[in-house]
Amino acid sequence: MSELSVDHLLGIKYLKPEDIDLIFKTADHFKEVINRPIKKVPSLRDITIANLFFENSTRTRLSFELAEKRLSADVINFSSASSSVKKGETLIDTVNNILAMKVDMVVMRHPNPGAGIFLSKHVDASIVNAGDGTHEHPTQALLDSYSIRERLGEVKGKKIVIVGDIMHSRVALSNIFALKLQGAEVKVCGPKTLIPKHIESLGVKVETNLIKALEWCDVANMLRVQNERMEISYFPSTREYTQQFGLNKKILDSLNKEIVVMHPGPINRGVEITSDVADSNQAIILDQVQNGVAIRMAVIYLLASKINR
Amino acid sequence: MSQKMLLNSKEINIILHRLACQLIENHPGFEDTVIIGIQPRGVYLAERILNILKVEYGLDAIPFGQLDITFYRDDFRRSSKPLEANKTKIDFIVEDKKVILVDDVLYTGRSIRSALTAIQSFGRPKEIELLTLIDRRFSRHLPIQPDYNGRQVDAINDEKVKVHWKENQEEDAVYLISK
Numbered sequence: 001m002s003e004l005s006v007d008h009l010l011g012i013k014y015l016k017p018e019d020i021d022l023i024f025k026t027a028d029h030f031k032e033v034i035n036r037p038i039k040k041v042p043s044l045r046d047i048t049i050a051n052l053f054f055e056n057s058t059r060t061r062l063s064f065e066l067a068e069k070r071l072s073a074d075v076i077n078f079s080s081a082s083s084s085v086k087k088g089e090t091l092i093d094t095v096n097n098i099l100a101m102k103v104d105m106v107v108m109r110h111p112n113p114g115a116g117i118f119l120s121k122h123v124d125a126s127i128v129n130a131g132d133g134t135h136e137h138p139t140q141a142l143l144d145s146y147s148i149r150e151r152l153g154e155v156k157g158k159k160i161v162i163v164g165d166i167m168h169s170r171v172a173l174s175n176i177f178a179l180k181l182q183g184a185e186v187k188v189c190g191p192k193t194l195i196p197k198h199i200e201s202l203g204v205k206v207e208t209n210l211i212k213a214l215e216w217c218d219v220a221n222m223l224r225v226q227n228e229r230m231e232i233s234y235f236p237s238t239r240e241y242t243q244q245f246g247l248n249k250k251i252l253d254s255l256n257k258e259i260v261v262m263h264p265g266p267i268n269r270g271v272e273i274t275s276d277v278a279d280s281n282q283a284i285i286l287d288q289v290q291n292g293v294a295i296r297m298a299v300i301y302l303l304a305s306k307i308n309r
Numbered sequence: 310m311s312q313k314m315l316l317n318s319k320e321i322n323i324i325l326h327r328l329a330c331q332l333i334e335n336h337p338g339f340e341d342t343v344i345i346g347i348q349p350r351g352v353y354l355a356e357r358i359l360n361i362l363k364v365e366y367g368l369d370a371i372p373f374g375q376l377d378i379t380f381y382r383d384d385f386r387r388s389s390k391p392l393e394a395n396k397t398k399i400d401f402i403v404e405d406k407k408v409i410l411v412d413d414v415l416y417t418g419r420s421i422r423s424a425l426t427a428i429q430s431f432g433r434p435k436e437i438e439l440l441t442l443i444d445r446r447f448s449r450h451l452p453i454q455p456d457y458n459g460r461q462v463d464a465i466n467d468e469k470v471k472v473h474w475k476e477n478q479e480e481d482a483v484y485l486i487s488k
Binding site for chain 2: 002026029032033036037038039040041042043044046071301304305307
């Protein structure tokens with residue numbers, strides 16, 4: 001297979017295993033490109049991409065922008081803080097106005113779940129979802145799996161535990177879809193209040209004891225507690241959360257095997273993960289960031305090749 | 310569809326030796342010279358020539374790279390099929406080196422144009438030469454000519470020239486395929 005089965009990247013839910021293979025194979029080439037003395041290829045010279053960020057982001061936004069520039073696409077940036085959205089413009093109007101300037105692809109982050117899917121039905125451009133509320137964050141899940149594949153050889157058959165705020169995490173949901181699609185075993189771990197009911201229906205198991213979960217797994221993906229999405233208190237205090245679900249060096253060293261530690265960022269050092277763990281050899285947090293650029297290049301390249309002129 | 314053999318294994322072997330000797334004439338010790346094969350098919354040709362240089366002339370330290378030009382092509386989104394990449398493996402900088410680009414068939418010249426752009430990502434070479442096994446003259450879209458050439462072929466646009474290598478197709482041969 002040399003073509004994606006989808007025209008937009010809205011979520012991992014819509015992908016097939018072959019799509020993931022193709023994205024990874026393409027990302028391998030781009031990883032080589034971004035380690036060259038001159039880290040740029042001219043493939044997307046005639047493509048214009050708009051990055052629309054209706055929600056704050058550092059890593060994802062920079063990573064997308066860098067990926068686009070490495071492919072020689074023209075890039076325009078937009079963030080809602082300084083835009084007419086504040087004046088009451090609707091999403092479709094905003095995007096159609098941008099498309100009127102001849103934009104081929106839209107990378108969008110939005111606080112509302114399903115915003116990307118909605119947009120893909122109403123506007124004429126390729127849409128890449130860069131995070132829609134608590135729904136999906138497909139490129140993050142792809143780069144996470146890609147990083148696991150890079151460290152452990154393959155994703156199939158590996159045991160991955162996702163620890164933390166599962167309820168509010170689009171990273172968790174996309175990761176669950178991606179890992180299951182590639183044949184990994186997945187557990188989620190966290191305070192009962194932050195684990196959605198019926199999550200087992202996605203084929204994952206729930207474990208509320210961190211030590212047990214870590215002893216079972218090959219990879220631990222430590223999520224951030226998303227205070228900004230919580231309207232009520234889900235656990236008594238940050239200190240108590242850290243005591244029960246925080247990963248420190250002592251716990252890591254007490255395990256009978258070397259597990260791989262991941263974190264999608266931004267890290268709250270000392271809350272879900274201590275500094276000595278985040279900076280240890282077992283953590284691949286910065287590899288994840290580097291792979292993010294290669295993965296996003298692959299996604300954009302493959303989607304751009306499907307745009308009809 | 311019919312096919313006609315243009316070169317057999319013996320003829321290819323003679324040509325490969327001649328090309329190797331011509332390279333030695335211009336690059337006596339290969340001190341500042343690197344050989345870069347264009348993926349996928351130029352790599353087979355480059356490896357053959359390197360092997361002759363090594364076995365028969367003792368030149369075994371020539372830097373060899375494999376260059377994939379997919380991301381540099383000018384027909385992205387113009388061809389019906391998406392372009393699938395191959396591996397690029399160049400472990401050296403070409404800055405101030407003499408580069409010999411190797412490809413099996415020179416046709417429109419567009420691949421070579423892409424390769425010339427791609428090479429720049431690895432530094433600024435002192436000079437670049439082109440070695441091809443088959444030159445389909447009269448088919449060029451760009452002003453590009455080989456410096457070392459195996460055989461010139463006059464083929465019309467409907468026809469295809471296909472090079473087979475023992476490594477992947479059991480025999481060394483060059484075929485002219487017409488519809």
